[in-house]
Amino acid sequence: MITVTVKHHMSAGHRILGLDGPGSKCANLHGHTFGIEWTFRTDSTDVGAIEFAAVKATLRGWIDEHMDHGYLVDIGDVVLRDFLVAQDLKCFMVSGPPTTERIAATIAHATGRLVAANLIRVTVTEGPHNAATWEAEQ
Numbered sequence: 001m002i003t004v005t006v007k008h009h010m011s012a013g014h015r016i017l018g019l020d021g022p023g024s025k026c027a028n029l030h031g032h033t034f035g036i037e038w039t040f041r042t043d044s045t046d047v048g049a050i051e052f053a054a055v056k057a058t059l060r061g062w063i064d065e066h067m068d069h070g071y072l073v074d075i076g077d078v079v080l081r082d083f084l085v086a087q088d089l090k091c092f093m094v095s096g097p098p099t100t101e102r103i104a105a106t107i108a109h110a111t112g113r114l115v116a117a118n119l120i121r122v123t124v125t126e127g128p129h130n131a132a133t134w135e136a137e138q
């Protein structure tokens, strides 16, 4: 078994409401450089199975179109959602707080079907110190 990993990054804004203590600062609208890593499982050593450039073009294209330089918004965060929509700003709506965990799962579900390969893991980093990983069910 071999794993193949490709990477990208994006700039995006978000906020997370309702955290107590140190996390309460996350209620302020703020931005991060998010890193994204997609890992595929393969049994082939041939370049054609998961060709880096082609796979990156597809996956990065989705990120750039839908999330890069946009806002990741909880659809239930009505005040922020309505403001951004009224301003015609780039938003990607998610069903719940836009945590790194939810962003990783969302990217996995949205992009996994775009590539004819076995996606087993998506890791999203939020800045240099925080990360969350989605893994496919065995």
Ligand SMILES: Nc1nc2c(c(=O)[nH]1)N=C([C@H](O)[C@H](O)COP(=O)(O)OP(=O)(O)OP(=O)(O)O)CN2
Residues within 6 Å of the ligand: 016, 023, 026, 098, 099, 100, 101, 126, 127, 129, 130
């Ligand atoms: N489990 C999670 N916890 C938190 C998340 C998350 O997505 N999943 N997100 C946040 C906020 O986005 C917040 O911006 C992150 O806070 P913090 O770790 O303090 O971020 P810093 O970049 O300032 O961290 P440093 O390590 O000090 O650079 C909160 N919690």
